[in-house]
Amino acid sequence: MIKRLLQIWPHGRMLNMLTGRYVVIGVLQGCLLVTIIPLLRAVLATPPDLDAAVRWLGVVVVLGFAYLAGVSWAKALGYRTANEIMRDLQHDVGRHLRRLPLGWFVGNPSGRLARAVAQSTPSAASVVSHVWPELVQSIATPATVVAGVFFIDWRMGVAFLVTVPAAMIVTRWSGPVVRDTQGIMDDASAEAAGRAIEFAQAQPVFRSTGRALEGFAPMERALDEQRRTFRSALTRLTVPQLVYVGVVQLGFTIVLITGTWLALGGELTVPDVVALLVLATRFVEPLAQVGNLFGAIRSADIAVERVSEVLTAAPLPEPGTSAPPATAEIEFDDVTFSYDGRPVLRELSLTIPAGAMTALVGPSGAGKTTLLRLIARFWDVDSGAVRIGGTDVRDLASGDLMDQMSIVFQDNYLFDGTIEENVRLAAPDATDEQVREAVTAARLDEVVERLPDGWQARVGEGGLSLSGGERQRVAIARALLKDTPIVLLDEVTAALDPENEAAVAAGMSALAARGKTIVVIAHRLSTVVNADQIAVIDAGTVIELGTHDELIERRGRYAGFYAERSRAAGWRITSGPR
Incomplete structure (x- = not known):
């Protein structure tokens, strides 16, 4: 011992x-x-x-x-x-x-x-x-x-x-x-x-x-x-x-x-x-x-x-020198990746244009979340390369890489502090005006106005005093305040009520209006349809790529997905014939 x-x-x-x-x-x-x-x-x-x-x-x-x-x-x-x-x-x-x-x-x-x-x-x-x-x-x-x-x-x-x-x-x-x-x-x-x-x-x-x-x-x-x-x-x-x-x-x-x-x-x-x-x-x-x-x-x-x-857990290798990438374009070049010996991505290639919103759709387990995590370098790929602005993410220091992106997960963790403290976490030196601007764009100000303690309302451990949608608004406000070239959104509108979905969508629109490169995993039709590019992922590879209209015209996997979602969106629960 x-x-x-x-x-x-x-x-x-x-x-x-x-x-x-x-x-x-x-x-x-x-x-x-x-x-x-x-x-x-x-x-x-x-x-x-x-x-x-x-x-x-x-x-x-x-x-x-x-x-x-x-x-x-x-x-x-x-x-x-x-x-x-x-x-x-x-x-x-x-x-x-x-x-x-x-x-x-x-x-x-x-x-x-x-x-x-x-x-x-x-x-x-x-x-x-x-x-x-x-x-x-x-x-x-x-x-x-x-x-x-x-x-x-x-x-x-x-x-x-x-x-x-x-x-x-x-x-x-x-x-x-x-x-x-x-x-x-x-x-x-x-x-x-x-x-x-x-x-x-x-x-x-x-x-x-x-x-x-x-x-x-x-x-x-x-x-x-x-x-x-x-x-x-x-x-x-x-x-x-x-x-x-x-x-x-x-x-x-x-x-x-x-x-x-x-x-x-x-x-x-x-x-x-x-x-x-x-x-x-x-x-x-x-x-x-x-x-x-x-x-x-x-x-x-x-x-x-x-x-x-x-x-003794080994960190990922860090480059000797690092410089911020020239653009916010993201490229997956023939990427293969396995997790715990299980193949997740297979020779996947995809270019995500700078300043545009790319939506990733596909069945559960297809590899969508893995794509987002590889951009943030959760792990290194088995083969191929993930590049930002032409620079391999492995050639970027961790700090430089994280300075390029904000990540909003489906279930965001908030610290047991005030709402303002949780928002300022993204940029501690931000001015009050910048914080208020980000909060307003994410429609978090509506939540603040409802709470008795306003900005000083404590969110509880993990943010449990707030609803899931309210926590997402805090996360979107963080992303707006950090003001990075790239924003990664992992199913941020899943399981939200209409009010919170609209608020989160407004925050995403605010990010898009600032010319951010947005990569979003989405199931809501409103998010998918408004994307500049849609990539359909299945079995660890891209099977379809294009705009909403282009993919509908092809009558492929995406068209079937869209039709299925449209029918589900039209369902209503009634009390019986009137």
């Missing part, structure tokens, strides 16, 4: 200092225990040797104060080291997340990432402040005791020592079992955490549909699986724990039998036997603790591994 930790937190000198301090206090504690033997020998002698007892009592007191001072000295460094580890790892994770491509977040559930940042880093830090020091001390103390006992009687020393290799063998045997079990338990906990977050975020939906009291099946399944996993894990862990406890108790029994045998043979005095048996009980305690500490170490190893998975 320490080796893995040093790979992501390379400050071995501080850990070596901490280990050294706990070795010292472990030796001090062992010496303190060993001095019990001459102290009891002097007290139990016939007659008692009071002078020797006083001298050894003085040694015990001195060692006791030295031990307490050493504990304070070591813990001060331990807490400081733990705080630095937690601070550094959390900052490193935050900095590294900013370097990772957006595609990395698509495949990593929020629950796992939250556990890595909020739980795994404190777990790694607590091991350094508590578990690792206790483990070092629990090894150093028995080792010192064994060395001291050898000076009194080598046979008793062997009796004390015989437990150690057996305990080490059991610990090594149980290590993989503990680690695998902890990994399974951590996976189950991460899934349950993710579903709990999802359940909390979806409360407005549940309550609006009258299912608030019915529970959330995915979360219930995750919690059930977590309980089953924990029960199974505890069963697996019981056997190694019992074996280890049995070995330690067997060692104590061997010490007891050896001491009794030597006493009956007259080779050890009664005071020595009593002292050694008292020492044996104190010897067994830290040795028994080692088993529990190794389990905690294995658990912490999983936590460190979770953090390491984030910190």
